[in-house]
Amino acid sequence: xxxxxxxxxxxxxxxxxxxxxxxxxxxxxxxxxxxxxxxxxxxxxxxxxxxxxxxxxxxxxxxxxxxxxxxxxxxxxxxxxxxxxxxxxxxxxxxxxxxxxxxxxxxxxxxxxxxxxxxxxxxxxxxxxxxxxxxxxxxxxxxxxxxxxxxxxxxxxxxxxxxxxxxxxxxxxxxxxxxxxxxxxxxxxxxxxxxxxxxxxxx
Numbered sequence: 001x002x003x004x005x006x007x008x009x010x011x012x013x014x015x016x017x018x019x020x021x022x023x024x025x026x027x028x029x030x031x032x033x034x035x036x037x038x039x040x041x042x043x044x045x046x047x048x049x050x051x052x053x054x055x056x057x058x059x060x061x062x063x064x065x066x067x068x069x070x071x072x073x074x075x076x077x078x079x080x081x082x083x084x085x086x087x088x089x090x091x092x093x094x095x096x097x098x099x100x101x102x103x104x105x106x107x108x109x110x111x112x113x114x115x116x117x118x119x120x121x122x123x124x125x126x127x128x129x130x131x132x133x134x135x136x137x138x139x140x141x142x143x144x145x146x147x148x149x150x151x152x153x154x155x156x157x158x159x160x161x162x163x164x165x166x167x168x169x170x171x172x173x174x175x176x177x178x179x180x181x182x183x184x185x186x187x188x189x190x191x192x193x194x195x196x197x198x199x200x201x202x203x
Contacts, residue, residue: 006125010132013198017140017182018189019172023109026100027141028178034157037145039093041103041138043086045131047078052118052130059119064065071114076105109137147181148172 001203014020017027023044030036054074062070077172083101086094094101104110113133114202149155152172154162162168171177 003125003128006128007132008137010129011139012136014133015136015140016133016187017124017137018186020109020112021186022112023107023137024182025103025142026107027182028175030097031141031145031148031178031181032152032173033096034142034145034149035093036096036144038138039086039090040097040100041134041141043082043097044104044107044110044137045134046082047075047104047107048113048130048134048137049127050078050130051075051114052126053123055114055118056121056123056126060130067119068111068115071106071111071119075110075114079104104149109133123132144178144185147185148177152177179193 010016012019017023026040026044030040051071051074057070058070058074061191063136079102079133082104086097086101113129117129146156149157150161151169152174153170154160154166154168172181
C-alpha cells in the first residue's frame with residue numbers, strides 16, 4: 001500500500017464498524033450520547049496509534065510464538081494510561097463509559113491492526129494506519145451517537161437542537177435503537193458502495 005492509501009483506507013474502505021463490521025460492542029453500548037461516542041473514539045485513537053508504533057518498533061524482537069500475548073501486554077498498558085488520564089481530567093465521561101474503557105484491551109480492531117499491519121510494516125506507516133482507522137472509528141461512533149441523541153433526546157452534546165414541541169423518540173437511546181441505527185447506516189453504506197461498483201470482500 002502507498003502512504004496515501006494507508007492514510008485514507010480507514011476513512012472509507014476499512015471504516016470500522018461499517019465496513020469491517022468490527023468493534024460493534026462499544027459502537028452499540030456507548031453511543032446513547034454523542035459525547036460518549038466521541039470520547040470512546042478518541043480513547044481508541046490513542047491506543048491504536050501508540051500500540052501500532054510500539055509493536056512495529058518491536059516486531060523483530062518479539063518471538064513469534066508469544067506475539068499475541070506481547071501485543072496484549074502493550075495494548076493493556078496503553079489502555080491503563082487512557083483510563084487513568086480520563087479519571088484525572090474527564091471524570092464524568094469516564095463514569096459514563098465505565099467498563100468499556102478497560103474493554104478496549106480486547107477490542108478486535110486494535111489487535112487486528114497490530115497483527116495485520118503493525119507487525120509487518122515500519123513505524124511511521126504503522127502510526128498512520130492506526131490514526132486512519134482510529135479516526136474512522138471515532139467518526140462512526142460520533143455519527144451513531146449524534147443520530148441517537150438528536151432523535152432520542154432532542155439534544156446534541158447536551159444542547160437542545162429540536163423545536164420546543166418535539167417529543168423525544170426514547171427508543172433510540174435504548175439498546176434496540178442502537179441496533180436499528182447501526183443497521184440502517186450499514187445498509188445505506190453498502191447500497192452506496194454497490195452503486196459505485198466497489199467490492200468489499202476482505203482478503
